[in-house]
Structures are given as C-alpha cells and as structure tokens.
Amino acid sequence: MPTPFExxxxxNRLVHEPARLAILxxxxxxxKADFLFLLHITGLTKGNLSSHLSKLADAGLVEIEKTYExxxxxxxxxxxxxxxEALKEYWKSVDKVRAGxxxxxxxxxx
Amino acid sequence: MTQIDPRLVRLVAKRFNDLKGFHKxxxxxxxxxxxxxxxxxxSELVVFLGGLAGFVIGMITYMFVVGDAYDNxxxxxxxxxxxxxxxxxxxxxxxxxxxxxxxxxxGPSIVWLGFGLYFLWIAIDGWPWRWSHALxxxxxxYVAYGWVAVPHAAPFAWMAPRLWLFxxxxxATSIADHLLLTRTLRVHPTAAEENA
Numbered sequence: 322m323p324t325p326f327e328x329x330x331x332x333n334r335l336v337h338e339p340a341r342l343a344i345l346x347x348x349x350x351x352x353k354a355d356f357l358f359l360l361h362i363t364g365l366t367k368g369n370l371s372s373h374l375s376k377l378a379d380a381g382l383v384e385i386e387k388t389y390e391x392x393x394x395x396x397x398x399x400x401x402x403x404x405x406e407a408l409k410e411y412w413k414s415v416d417k418v419r420a421g422x423x424x425x426x427x428x429x430x431x
Numbered sequence: 432m433t434q435i436d437p438r439l440v441r442l443v444a445k446r447f448n449d450l451k452g453f454h455k456x457x458x459x460x461x462x463x464x465x466x467x468x469x470x471x472x473x474s475e476l477v478v479f480l481g482g483l484a485g486f487v488i489g490m491i492t493y494m495f496v497v498g499d500a501y502d503n504x505x506x507x508x509x510x511x512x513x514x515x516x517x518x519x520x521x522x523x524x525x526x527x528x529x530x531x532x533x534x535x536x537x538g539p540s541i542v543w544l545g546f547g548l549y550f551l552w553i554a555i556d557g558w559p560w561r562w563s564h565a566l567x568x569x570x571x572x573y574v575a576y577g578w579v580a581v582p583h584a585a586p587f588a589w590m591a592p593r594l595w596l597f598x599x600x601x602x603a604t605s606i607a608d609h610l611l612l613t614r615t616l617r618v619h620p621t622a623a624e625e626n627a
Binding site: 343348352355361 | 435437440441443444445503505506507508509617
C-alpha cells in the first residue's frame with residue numbers, strides 16, 4: 322500500500338498549484354465564468370491569470386470561449402469533463418494523504 | 432493571490448447572481464409598501480398600487496445607486512434558476528394565495544410557509560456565510576401564521592407589521608449578500624486598471 326508521501330508525490334501538479342486550483346474550484350461550481358470574475362476571485366494579475374488559463378487549456382482541463390455581449394468582448398472559461406475528473410481525482414488524493422498522515426506520530430528527537 | 436476558503440470560492444461561483452443583493456431590495460420595498468397600504472385601506476386596488484409604488488421607488492433607487500456596478504464583478508453562467516424564474520414564482524405565489532383565500536382553506540399561508548422554507552434552504556446551502564437568511568425564513572413563517580389569527584374580512588391591519596418585518600429582514604439579508612459578494616471579489620488595483 323502506498324505511503325502518504327507517495328500519494329503526495331502523485332498529486333497532479335498542474336491542479337495542485339494554488340492559483341490554478343482556485344480557478345478550477347471556481348469553475349467547478351458553475352457552467353462558465355468570465356475572465357473578470359476569475360481575476361477578482363483569484364486576485365491574480367491579468368498576465369498571471371492568462372498564463373494559468375493557457376496552461377489549463379493546453380492540458381484540456383479548461384475550455385476557452387471568446388464571445389461578444391453587444392460590442393463588449395468577453396472571454397469565458399469552462400471546465401471540461403477531463404477537468405472535472407482531474408479535480409475529483411485531486412481531492413481524492415488529498416483525502417488519502419490526510420487519512421495517511423493521521424496515523425503518523427511525530428519523531429522523538431531528544 | 433487572495434487567500435480565501437475554497438468553499439467560499441465555490442459558494443460565490445455557484446450563487447453569484449443570487450448574491451447580487453441589491454436586485455432584491457425593490458421587492459422588499461414593494462412588500463413593505465403593500466403591507467402598509469393594506470393596513471391603511473384594506474382595499475386590494477390600493478394594496479396593488481402601494482406595492483407597485485414601492486417597487487418603482489426601489490427600482491429607481493437601484494438603477495441610480497447601483498446601476499451597472501455588478502457588471503464590473505464579471506459574469507458567471509450557472510444552470511441554477513435564480514432571477515430568471517422569479518416572475519413565474521411571483522405570479523404562482525399570488526395565484527396560490529388567492530386560491531387559499533377564496534376556498535377558505537384553513538391553516539397557515541401555504542405561500543409564506545414556502546417562502547420560509549426557501550430562505551431556510553438558502554441559509555443551510557450557504558452556511559455559515561449566509562446564516563442571516565434563516566431570519567428572513569423565520570419572519571416569512573411569522574407572516575404565514577398571521578394568516579390564521581385574523582379572519583379574511585378584517586381590515587388586514589395586522590398584516591403591516593408582519594410584512595414590514597419580512598421586508599426589513601429581506602433588505603438586511605440582501606445587503607449582507609451584497610457585502611459577502613463584494614468582499615470576496617475584492618477589486619484589486621490591477622483588475623481595476625484592466626477594467627478601465
């Protein structure tokens with residue numbers, strides 16, 4: 322049986338990064354959200370958010386949709402089925418790490 | 432990167448449109464104004480006009496005070512019905528109230544009990560951040576049980592304080608929702624510059 326640390330190593334690093342995790346958590350609760358909303362909820366700069374969204378889109382976890390509302394261009398981000406699955410797997414791994422860590426006792430150094 | 436609870440991120444994304452609290456204030460004013468008109472006149476026409484006046488005043492206030500400010504927070508699409516179905520819910524509520532009154536069905540008001548349960552559900556769904564909706568739910572139940580205490584032929588004077596209480600708690604929880612939304616979606620200087 323894998324140890325908690327092995328589970329820790331198996332965490333999907335693409336999802337594990339805090340900013341990308343925040344984006345995925347927000348998108349998992351809605352159908353789609355626009356760039357401005359994600360900017361506010363994550364507190365990232367426009368450049369950072371754009372970079373993280375590109376990485377998630379390249380990995381197929383997020384789908385980017387560019388549209389117009391009147392004359393205003395809007396960029397929506399949407400979680401793909403693959404993204405939903407990756408997030409689910411990530412939480413499962415985190416739960417396994419937490420469950421495993423409960424059995425560990427601190428080392429006596431003195 | 433903002434440090435916030437992932438559960439709060441999920442709540443705000445899921446209930447984004449519902450958390451735009453100032454959308455509900457005109458309805459609260461309409462209910463309060465209808466209650467007041469009821470206590471003064473007992474006439475259905477005056478109640479309707481009072482409610483309409485309250486709604487119009489609320490909408491004008493909303494348009495001039497809040498305006499399109501919510502657009503600056505972004506857009507979220509959810510499959511959860513919120514404001515979309517509120518017109519249908521309002522119409523159905525009026526019909527059920529009339530139905531219960533016309534058929535002299537005893538017991539608390541079905542519609543107001545329904546409202547009470549709805550607000551209680553919101554409080555549970557958004558716990559602990561939206562706990563104040565439980566107060567709105569309790570005030571709706573208080574209105575529902577007022578229905579029993581007084582015969583329909585009475586001048587409905589009893590209704591005004593109960594409706595005012597409901598309108599006040601609805602206004603307070605709507606403002607609490609607005610504050611929750613705006614505090615969670617703190618507008619960062621960078622975002623504001625980009626939005627300009």
